[in-house]
Amino acid sequence: MTELPSYEVIALKYATRSAQRPNNFVGGDPHDVPMPMDYFIWVIRNQDRLFLVDTGFNEDMAVKRHRTLLRKPSDALALIGIDTADVTEIVITHLHNDHVGTFDSFPHATFHLQDDELKFATGRHMCCEGFRRPFEIDHVAGMIRLVYKDQIRFHDGDAQIAPGVELLKIGGHTAGLQAVRVHTARGWVVLASDSSHYYEHFEKKRVFSLVFHLGDVMGGYEKLLSNASSPSHVVPGHDPLVVARYPAYSAELDGIAMRLDLDPMQD
Numbered sequence: 193m194t195e196l197p198s199y200e201v202i203a204l205k206y207a208t209r210s211a212q213r214p215n216n217f218v219g220g221d222p223h224d225v226p227m228p229m230d231y232f233i234w235v236i237r238n239q240d241r242l243f244l245v246d247t248g249f250n251e252d253m254a255v256k257r258h259r260t261l262l263r264k265p266s267d268a269l270a271l272i273g274i275d276t277a278d279v280t281e282i283v284i285t286h287l288h289n290d291h292v293g294t295f296d297s298f299p300h301a302t303f304h305l306q307d308d309e310l311k312f313a314t315g316r317h318m319c320c321e322g323f324r325r326p327f328e329i330d331h332v333a334g335m336i337r338l339v340y341k342d343q344i345r346f347h348d349g350d351a352q353i354a355p356g357v358e359l360l361k362i363g364g365h366t367a368g369l370q371a372v373r374v375h376t377a378r379g380w381v382v383l384a385s386d387s388s389h390y391y392e393h394f395e396k397k398r399v400f401s402l403v404f405h406l407g408d409v410m411g412g413y414e415k416l417l418s419n420a421s422s423p424s425h426v427v428p429g430h431d432p433l434v435v436a437r438y439p440a441y442s443a444e445l446d447g448i449a450m451r452l453d454l455d456p457m458q459d
Contacts, residue, residue, distance in 0.1 A: 207258040
């Protein structure tokens, strides 16, 4: 049996915003205290392959949606030696503005996307303001243009896109949300993206306030955990604790680039 390759997995923090705990849970929360949100893109690479997971947003979205852009996603990638022109495979976990906003910075990339996500972003549910609010029409239209340029690789459910790199169809937050399972030296790491915004969501079975299907969110937590080597191998999509828990890529990039393929410094 061929041994699976292992990958380096890096979380790159590019933006942040303030929020209160009641904003981050369905039904609110009795503790009205700060619970800020960080924004990441993720790099999966070894000597043979390079994948980017999501593309983040730039200054236009930061201004429009009242966030603090710390660095452009392209600049964050440059800090670890990656030029956007060299990225040829990108997983888009879902089409919300903060996950697909700089797609046009990657001219040579093929984008991995769930069938159900593009259907969701262009179908009847977008007649509901609450569902369409996190999307940007220019991003969605841009994805459609990439379909016609043969730059979208569609998936209908779970899929292996390379040995040791797998897509997990989750849904819940959006109809076609997907997580990414990666084989590393410490075992299987699952990049949850927005299937669990914070550790507290999957650990305490609570749900982020922006949701399409509650049942799929709850079922998704079990799927994340069953596909990870342990609960500490699940990495949420927006939790500032990721920065605190994982070792920095280098001393110079402390607080910016975190090595998720290494054991956390704390659980």
